[in-house]
Amino acid sequence: MSAGLFGLLDDIAALARMAAASLDDVAGATAKASAKAAGVVVDDTAVTPQYVHGVTAEREVPIIKRIAKGSMRNKLVFILPAAMLLSQFLPGALTPLLMCGGTYLVYEGAHKIWGAIRGHGEHAPPSAVQGPDAENTVVAGAVRTDFILSAEIMVIALNEVAEEPFFARAVILVLVALGITVLVYGVVALIVKMDDVGLALAQRDSPFSQRFGRGMVKAMPTVLNVISVVGVAAMVWVGGHILLGGFEDLGWHWPYGLVHDFEHWAHVWAHGWALDGSAACWVGSRTHWVRLPSG
Amino acid sequence: MLGWVANTLGSAAVGLIVGFLALAVMSVVHRFWPGRRVALDSGRH
Numbered sequence: 001m002s003a004g005l006f007g008l009l010d011d012i013a014a015l016a017r018m019a020a021a022s023l024d025d026v027a028g029a030t031a032k033a034s035a036k037a038a039g040v041v042v043d044d045t046a047v048t049p050q051y052v053h054g055v056t057a058e059r060e061v062p063i064i065k066r067i068a069k070g071s072m073r074n075k076l077v078f079i080l081p082a083a084m085l086l087s088q089f090l091p092g093a094l095t096p097l098l099m100c101g102g103t104y105l106v107y108e109g110a111h112k113i114w115g116a117i118r119g120h121g122e123h124a125p126p127s128a129v130q131g132p133d134a135e136n137t138v139v140a141g142a143v144r145t146d147f148i149l150s151a152e153i154m155v156i157a158l159n160e161v162a163e164e165p166f167f168a169r170a171v172i173l174v175l176v177a178l179g180i181t182v183l184v185y186g187v188v189a190l191i192v193k194m195d196d197v198g199l200a201l202a203q204r205d206s207p208f209s210q211r212f213g214r215g216m217v218k219a220m221p222t223v224l225n226v227i228s229v230v231g232v233a234a235m236v237w238v239g240g241h242i243l244l245g246g247f248e249d250l251g252w253h254w255p256y257g258l259v260h261d262f263e264h265w266a267h268v269w270a271h272g273w274a275l276d277g278s279a280a281c282w283v284g285s286r287t288h289w290v291r292l293p294s295g
Numbered sequence: 296m297l298g299w300v301a302n303t304l305g306s307a308a309v310g311l312i313v314g315f316l317a318l319a320v321m322s323v324v325h326r327f328w329p330g331r332r333v334a335l336d337s338g339r340h
Contacts, residue, residue, distance in 0.1 A: 102310075102313075103313060103317055105310075106310040106311070106313050106314030106317065107313075107314050107317035107318060107321065108314075109310060109311075109314050110311065110314030110315045110317065110318045111314075111318055113311075113314075114315075114318060233307070235310075236307050236310035236311055236314060237303055237306050237307045237310060238306075238310075239310045239313070239314065240305075240306035240307050240308065240309040240310025240311070240313070241306040241310075243309055243310065243313055244305075244306055244309050255309060258305070259301075259302060259305030259306065259309070262301050262302075262304070262305045263298045263301040263302050263305065264298075265301070266297045266298055266300065266301035267297060267298050267301075269297075270297045
């Protein structure tokens with residue numbers, strides 16, 4: 001009797017260990033998939049605050065909440081089932097689809113860079129929201145825009161976990177969808193409320209609070225600009241990386257080979273620099289690199 | 296570390312080349328088919 005009980009307990013312990021290991025796998029894969037997709041979301045973190053530009057302070061967070069709900073619906077109701085079906089029945093389509101998303105990303109990045117060079121990069125932000133109809137229009141537009149971003153994120157994440165079993169893949173994608181939506185719109189809410197917090201601090205009695213609050217209000221345009229620049233860089237980098245990987249998967253090896261050679265050159269150059277130990281030997285180390293075998 | 300930087304720069308270079316090529320193609324499309332601008336513009340830029 002007691003042997004049977006111990007056997008049962010042993011089985012339960014083994015099952016618990018297996019479940020814990022699976023959860024570890026899922027958590028690890030979720031983190032990996034989210035990290036890969038994170039490069040894409042910086043852009044929207046910078047863009048979304050524009051949707052509440054000119055809105056009264058008390059409507060800012062409710063509007064962001066509505067956009068976040070729409071984003072979650074986009075990911076879980078439309079994109080996730082389509083992605084799961086695709087990965088299950090047509091996995092070969094994943095790479096070309098990913099490359100389309102990558103091309104769109106680098107196109108957007110180039111568009112923004114060209115706009116900054118020509119001096120008309122930023123379109124006018126959405127007009128101040130006045131009344132429920134205008135608010136509905138702004139939210140609908142933001143959710144439509146989010147659909148493209150969400151599709152990019154989910155396909156990138158799916159590509160990272162394409163080898164996982166069906167159920168684990170579904171759980172990971174749901175976690176990625178929830179995590180990224182909460183992260184992006186949480187940060188957006190923080191950004192749009194930051195000037196209100198600064199204003200509240202500026203109205204306190206303490207001179208330190210006043211200075212800090214005024215500093216926060218003044219810093220916000222710079223913070224948004226920095227996020228925007230990082231977003232463009234992330235778009236170009238992530239999109240380029242997706243395209244390189246896609247070319248490689250489709251059998252077009254020379255673009256990735258070129259980057260790999262560049263990487264190798266950087267390693268050898270750094271090695272030569274470290275050996276020479278001084279900037280005076282810089283030219284010599286480069287000559288040394290040229291003579292090294294490439295393999 | 297330096298390898299990663301080189302890889303990142305290489306990926307960004309590919310991104311820039313393809314991005315500007317796509318931009319050029321889209322400019323031509325917009326010039327000859329301006330009606331598509333609204334549908335193609337996601338609103339993110």
